[in-house]
Amino acid sequence: MSTATAAATEPAAPDRDPTWFQRLRNAPSLVRWLAFGTVVGNIVIVLTGAAVRLSASGLGCPTWPKCTDDSYTNTPEFGIHGYIEFGNRLLTFVLSAIVAAAIITVFLQRPRRRSLVWLSLAQFFGIVAQAVVGGITVLTGLNPWTVSAHFLVSMALIYAAYAFWVRTGEGDGPRDWRVTAPLRWVGRGIAVAAGATIVIGTVVTGSGPHSGDGNAPRTGFDPALVSQLHADAVFLLIGLTIGGVLALRGVPAARNAVIALLVVELAQGLIGYVQYFTHLPVGLVAAHVLGASILWAFALHVLFSLRVRNDRLTA
Structure with missing residues (x-):
């Protein structure tokens, strides 16, 4: 048997398994789950914000961006109210982590979808706006109009998150x-x-x-x-x-x-x-x-x- 014939009859070498990075670049299901996570996360933030208000903990951290004048974290002097308010602030970082993961994953996708890029970035800018409005709410002593604005920004974020989630399950056709x-x-x-x-x-x-x-x-x-x-x-x-x-x-x-x-x-x-x-x-x-x-x-x-x-x- 000639060398060429032998080569032709030999089984092809199996393809190498893709690396984790290659799998990440083609993971629409992961993007969809992260988008759904932003929907759930924004709703949970609304509920924990309500817990702050209903427990009279709105000024448990009496200033912003720090919790107190001397500390970024809550201090024992503010008791349970400080823990509740600071806990709500910490949940913003959890939501931010989910959004950051979504943005990174969307940018890595091939092909990259412009609609998902913008919708994921909208979540980031919405969280920044929410943090600023929340800070103004604290600094104004829980003025009811800024409290309302704080809640309504969350509704806008839920809209953006829901649109993001829906678009992950669709193509980019007309x-x-x-x-x-x-x-x-x-x-x-x-x-x-x-x-x-x-x-x-x-x-x-x-x-x-x-x-x-x-x-x-x-x-x-x-x-x-x-x-x-x-x-x-x-x-x-x-x-x-x-x-x-x-x-x-x-x-x-x-x-x-x-x-x-x-x-x-x-x-x-x-x-x-x-x-x-x-x-x-x-x-x-x-x-x-x-x-x-x-x-x-x-x-x-x-x-x-x-x-x-x-x-x-x-x-």
């Missing part, structure tokens, strides 16, 4: 609408009404108890009046959502998203009414704050369910 133009406005109207309900809810919070500190100022609005305005916004949102269930019944993905949102709205509304008539017990208020974040995420789910992008990627 956007294809599942519904007609008028029905798109139904979904957008639901999202706007959900956002308005949350904004008014922050005014209710700034007008009632649980200010985060016994000496924190209030808005000066009549709590009963702003609570009624908030309830009116909730009724509008529920009405639009029921209309969406009927209008989108021919589009299964969008219809299911609207039905899921309606269930969340009814649960959130029930918690809201019970907490109001039981004089705002801390546990129910915390559940209501968490519910607001979940409701916002489900409203975004409705918005994104109205369209799809072609060239879907598989993880």
Whole structure:
């Protein structure tokens, strides 16, 4: 047998296993999990922020960026309130680590997707903005308007995180609408009404108890009046959502998203009414704050369910 024939009949050498770095450069499933982690992380931060306010620990670290004038960490003199407030600050670093991992992984992907690069970077800049607004909130003695702004920045971050997560499961083809133009406005109207309900809810919070500190100022609005305005916004949102269930019944993905949102709205509304008539017990208020974040995420789910992008990627 000739040398050429022998070479031809010999089995090919097995391919070498890819290195961890090579695997990382082609890991869309990891990017998707990290994106989902940013959604969960932002919601958890909202809940721990509520714990700070509801435990009257808003000034447990009385200054910023340090916890006290002489220390970046909490000190025993501020007791449990210092630990709660400082713990909430530490969770920002946990979220930052998740976002940093997402950014690095997105940049390493081949091919690199510009949409994911920008959405991951939006998380970074959002965290910076959140930290600055949080610092202003502390330095202004928990002014109710800066407290509201602090919460609303979290809602913007949840929006960016949710968009990031959705885009990791899609390709970069053109956007294809599942519904007609008028029905798109139904979904957008639901999202706007959900956002308005949350904004008014922050005014209710700034007008009632649980200010985060016994000496924190209030808005000066009549709590009963702003609570009624908030309830009116909730009724509008529920009405639009029921209309969406009927209008989108021919589009299964969008219809299911609207039905899921309606269930969340009814649960959130029930918690809201019970907490109001039981004089705002801390546990129910915390559940209501968490519910607001979940409701916002489900409203975004409705918005994104109205369209799809072609060239879907598989993880």
